[in-house]
Amino acid sequence: MAARGCPVILERLSFGYGRGRLLEDISLSVRRGEVLALVGPNGSGKSTLLRLMAGLLQPVAGRVLICGENAARLSRRAYARRVALLSQQGGAPGAIRVRDLVAMGRFPHQGWLRRASAADRAAVAQAMEDAEVAALAGRPVNTLSGGQAQRARMAMTLAQGGDVLLLDEPTTYLDLRHQFGLLGRARRAAAEGRAVVAVLHDFSLASLYADRLAVLHEGRLDGIGPAAQVLDAAALARVFGVSARLLRDGPAIFPVPRD
Amino acid sequence: MTDPARHPFTLALLAVLCVGLAAVHQSFGAVWIPPGTVLSALAAPSDGFLETVVLRQRLPRLEVAAFAGAALAVAGFALQKVLRNPLVSPSTLGISGGAALAVVAGQFFLALRGGSLLLPATAGAGTALMATLALSRLIAGQGDPRLDLVLAGSMVSMLCGALTTFLVSLDPQAFDGLMRWLVGDIGLQDSRALPLTAGPAAAAAAGLLALSRTTDLLAAGDDTARALGLAAGAVTWMTVALAVVLAVAAVATVGPIGFLGLVVPHMARLLLGEAGPAPLAGCLLLGPAMLILADILARCLMAPQVMITGTVMGLIGGAAFLALLLRLGRRGLE
Secondary structure, three states: OOHHHOOEEEEEEEEOOOOOOOEEEEEEEEOOOOEEEEEOOOOOOHHHHHHHHOOOOOOOEEEEEEOOEEHHHOOHHHHHHHEEEEOOOOOOOOOOEHHHHHHHHHHHHOOOOOOOOHHHHHHHHHHHHHOOOHHHOOOEHHHOOHHHHHHHHHHHHHHHOOOEEEEEOOOOOOOHHHHHHHHHHHHHHHHOOOEEEEEOOOHHHHHHHOOEEEEEEOOEEEEEEOHHHHOOHHHHHHHHOOOEEEEEEOOEEEEEEOO | OOOHHHHHHHHHHHHHHHHHHHHHHHHOOOOOOOHHHHHHHHHOOOOOHHHHHHHHHHHHHHHHHHHHHHHHHHHHHHHHHHOOOOOOOOOOOOHHHHHHHHHHHHHHHHOOOHHHHHHHHHHHHHHHHHHHHHHHHHOOOOOOHHHHHHHHHHHHHHHHHHHHHHHHHOOHHHHHHHHHHHOOOOOOOHHHHHHHHHHHHHHHHHHHHHHHHHHHHHHHOHHHHHHOOOOHHHHHHHHHHHHHHHHHHHHHHHOOOOOHHHHHHHHHHHHHOOOOOHHHHHHHHHHHHHHHHHHHHHHHOOOOOOOOHHHHHHHHHHHHHHHHHHHHHHHOOO
16 A cells, blocks of 8 residues: 555554453555544444554554654654644633634644744634634633634644644534534545544534545444445444434435334 | 733732732831831841841841742642642642651751752652652542542651651750741741752742743643643653752741642632743742731731741631632532
8 A cells, every 4th residue: 555645554453451452453544635434333442543543542563654654653743743633532721812722733843942933823823714713712712612612622733734634523512513614624624635534423424524434343443435335224233233224315324213 | 710911910910919018028027117227228238226137037037938938839830730630739749748857857867957958858859749649549549539649648748747756856956946947937047048949949940931831731631732742741740840849949948838839829820820821920929928928927916926937827828728628619629
């Protein structure tokens, strides 16, 4: 597989604590310009897989390649210049303003004294525009609603830049308009040449915004491919243990329970 | 809620408060000394009675109180920020207790005096902190790990305190002086340690100010901080080490003074928020203000008898700590 077009390559990746395995023998790659959705039941290992891609966990077997380099050899800072993560765990220092939170995204591009360059300021302004928080720039983060805070954190992640954008359940807290807005922005990030990986729970959003879906089941890759290929009634029964049929409307797929 | 745009104004007000308290500190006491006399004593030292009181008694006390107040408040703020725990401070983590034990042991066994006590004090503080961290892992149960840490710190503090008083009790001649030191008496000798302790403390405070933007990232959560390229562990440990240097400098100068390092950071955050250098600068001003106030009360409430500043600070700080706990109890630890 050509490393050139694939900023993220996982080779026979396994992860676990002690003897238990949370992820077993996962191989996949994500191309530039592509949005890959990670789907699967709770506890199937989606977030763990994303954290492995972000270099926050070390695999017990196999390896992660980031832009062709062995991830285990990248420094924390070099990693952060290539891979940006919107984590699920919230939190921001109380009274910090949105603009300052977004500016934190530039941390890996700055020296120890952290002087913001013109490029940093431009990236911050653009990211706030893209995540629709420009109007909130002067607001302290702890006065925002859950959805506003999530968009501010998305802006921080966009400001970080890099080749890979990782999103862990990015639509949490967001109303429909902002779910579309955020995933639309993720699509544009892919169109700009980045590789995007998002943990999504919503099949209709995943089928609409992702080029391919990776279905995780009990720590293994159950299938990977376009939504129309990997999502069918048999897969839903096998992976999620539900009896459902799938309604289709254009590219969108909606699971509906069968009674 | 604090508006960052108003922080410079708030800091200026705190600076004025500090200077005002310092002026009161110099003028009030067993003898009233008019501010004009204080200023002329400072400008042109002479050996008149009032001038001597200012230069030999009140000014050294002021220096020591301002120094220890700043050092403990900044140390407490840094610890609370990077450990993300509103109840930690040099005293509640056992750092002060460990330093005090090492100072007393150094005097007792090695006959060390003055500045040479700084090294054993640092070793004692570091050892006590490690013991607290290890113990908190051992007792970790189902509850809030932040409470485990404070419980472990209290146990280590009590153990250090018991050992310290045991050592002190073995030496009847030094008993009185050491006991006064242990409860945070600002005595006439204390300012002699300042030239030695001020350097490391100033360097540590400058380091913490320089790190303040970086440590903001920790509040975004471990995963986010690391994904932003921060060596989260290294920054946390560096910050804790600098806080220990500050706490040891304060203890070696004036003895362990409780509560200040716990309570003042909360006041600073209420006024100046959590992020960036502003609340740290607030601690640099509020800590001295608090201890200078305690020293004014110690010298004035029962004048001409002088009370022990650390015990007055303990009373004020204990009341503030109780209020803080009740408030946290209502809203939950955040």
